[in-house]
Amino acid sequence: MTRRVLLDTDTAGDDTMAILMAALADSVTIEALTIVAGNVEFDHQVANAKYTLQLAGKGDDVPVYEGARTPLVKDHEHVDHIHGDGGLGGEIYPDTGIPSADGYGPDAIVDAARTHPGEVTLVCIGPLTNVALALRREPELGRLLDDVWVMGGAVNTLGNDTPSAEYNFWVDPDAAKVVLNELDVTLVDWGLTVRQAMLEGDELAVFEESDSEYAEFFTTITEHPREFSKERLGVDATTQPDSVTVACMLEPDLVTGSNTYHVDVDEREGLTRGYSMVDELGITDGEPRTEVVEEIDAAAFEEMFSDMLLHGDPERSR
Numbered sequence: 001m002t003r004r005v006l007l008d009t010d011t012a013g014d015d016t017m018a019i020l021m022a023a024l025a026d027s028v029t030i031e032a033l034t035i036v037a038g039n040v041e042f043d044h045q046v047a048n049a050k051y052t053l054q055l056a057g058k059g060d061d062v063p064v065y066e067g068a069r070t071p072l073v074k075d076h077e078h079v080d081h082i083h084g085d086g087g088l089g090g091e092i093y094p095d096t097g098i099p100s101a102d103g104y105g106p107d108a109i110v111d112a113a114r115t116h117p118g119e120v121t122l123v124c125i126g127p128l129t130n131v132a133l134a135l136r137r138e139p140e141l142g143r144l145l146d147d148v149w150v151m152g153g154a155v156n157t158l159g160n161d162t163p164s165a166e167y168n169f170w171v172d173p174d175a176a177k178v179v180l181n182e183l184d185v186t187l188v189d190w191g192l193t194v195r196q197a198m199l200e201g202d203e204l205a206v207f208e209e210s211d212s213e214y215a216e217f218f219t220t221i222t223e224h225p226r227e228f229s230k231e232r233l234g235v236d237a238t239t240q241p242d243s244v245t246v247a248c249m250l251e252p253d254l255v256t257g258s259n260t261y262h263v264d265v266d267e268r269e270g271l272t273r274g275y276s277m278v279d280e281l282g283i284t285d286g287e288p289r290t291e292v293v294e295e296i297d298a299a300a301f302e303e304m305f306s307d308m309l310l311h312g313d314p315e316r317s318r
Contacts, residue, residue: 002029004119006112010038010126011049012087018125018242021314023056031112033064034105038126040078040087042069048087051094067105068129071172084224091220106133113144121147125242127168132175142183150185151245153276157191165274166190173267173274180263186291188245196298197244201236215309247304257295262286
């Protein structure tokens with residue numbers, strides 16, 4: 001019996017790879033995608049999600065629900081300068097003709113959890129606005145869901161959006177605070193991504209040389225982020241935070257080190273907006289309820305990623 005998965009996403013760049021990984025995995029069934037404000041203009045995110053599902057042969061099978069078009073309280077900025085105009089490298093502007101599902105993203109999350117209590121894994125690879133709104137509709141959401149995976153935060157390390165914050169938490173820190181305080185979450189942070197889920201030039205060359213449609217798609221959408229990485233970090237590389245989150249969900253043995261901590265988020269405007277406070281020393285009174293992934297089998301993740309792009313099966317070698 002396959003696991004039921006619902007993906008909440010601000011689809012651009014690496015989100016597409018995470019969606020592709022879940023869509024091509026035989027061990028899970030995607031119940032729905034819910035779209036949340038984040039990386040690029042909202043309508044582009046919706047189109048990108050549908051295009052990715054279509055690429056995986058699931059365009060007519062997985063409903064795409066449009067969710068929150070703005071954060072709960074604050075304004076945010078898009079990051080087209082990283083992902084390229086439109087979110088897919090500035091090269092692809094899809095129009096699949098696939099209609100969005102009737103209904104609102106947060107309601108879809110609640111409906112899935114109520115319809116299949118204890119069976120749905122929620123994977124959050126964007127800002128957490130939709131999830132916070134779902135919690136307001138259904139305070140028992142945590143009990144109804146099987147697992148909750150979140151890509152977000154920068155655990156006692158530099159952020160990728162500001163020195164103190166990772167982008168997903170920076171966009172909607174109010175929502176991130178609610179979710180981490182009210183749900184038991186497995187957290188995959190930006191620091192882990194940089195340490196163990198970054199692909200560099202030699203590793204990327206394999207995909208450039210392949211005639212797989214998935215590898216060609218990946219190569220196209222990563223041209224812009226690679227240029228950004230060269231300019232900002234001085235390295236030809238792409239980071240895969242959303243993909244590694246889905247990979248760990250699919251294959252729990254990828255996680256070779258984790259600990260449970262109290263985690264909170266600074267929702268105030270200013271220099272520390274979106275800062276993720278992870279109490280590794282246990283010195284606060286907060287309840288330790290967030291499992292933080294601290295180490296993965298990086299070689300196994302790269303193998304899953306490669307199998308997905310070259311062979312259309314991320315679980316080929318598992």
